[in-house]
Amino acid sequence: MTVTWPTRMDHDTVAYWEGLREAKLILCRCRECETWIHPPRACCPACWSDDIGHESPSGQATLFSYLIQPTAPKQPPEVVGWAELVEQKELFVVAPVEGMSFDNVEIGAKLTLGFREQGGISLPVFSAGEEK
Ligand SMILES: [Zn+2]
Structure with missing residues (x-):
């Protein structure tokens, strides 16, 4: 694909x-x-x-896959998630996942979409857990 x-x-x-x-x-x-x-x-x-x-979409997703992305020196690496939105099987958005690290990342975990301001635009970012 x-x-x-x-x-x-x-x-x-x-x-x-x-x-x-x-x-x-x-x-x-x-x-x-x-x-x-x-x-x-x-x-x-x-x-x-x-x-x-x-x-x-609703912004609700599950973690389908991920990679560990190095960030700045002396900063912890970031989890970049391949998030499958609940609206449809194999509807993916790739974005950083806050609240997860190399030590606790979990395939199938519930994620909620949010945004991170960067350079005048809001980029998608997921946080671990369901929307409250
Ligand atoms: Zn069609």
């Missing part, structure tokens, strides 16, 4: 980036078959429709 994560704004990713300016996760969703689509695409991978809308 080839996955291209949104790294710049173009026709397909403008809603994603505009959402992050307001600390909202906006994903593509097919208006024909209701499949959530991320990374953004102009065509539904399930039914090939080009009638693509945009919606905000």
Whole structure:
């Protein structure tokens, strides 16, 4: 499976980036078959429709996989999670996970989406645990 994560704004990713300016996760969703689509695409991978809308998921997820990312010298490494959103099987958002470290990271753990201000934009970040 080839996955291209949104790294710049173009026709397909403008809603994603505009959402992050307001600390909202906006994903593509097919208006024909209701499949959530991320990374953004102009065509539904399930039914090939080009009638693509945009919606905000609940922000609830489980940790599907992760990597340990070095940060600054003398700082603890960061857990970067491959989070599967509860809206759909294999709907993933990759983002740092706060509240987890190399010592306590746990596949299948419940995660809640939040945002981290960085360089004038709010980037997705997950925290361990369910929304209260
Ligand atoms: Zn579709």
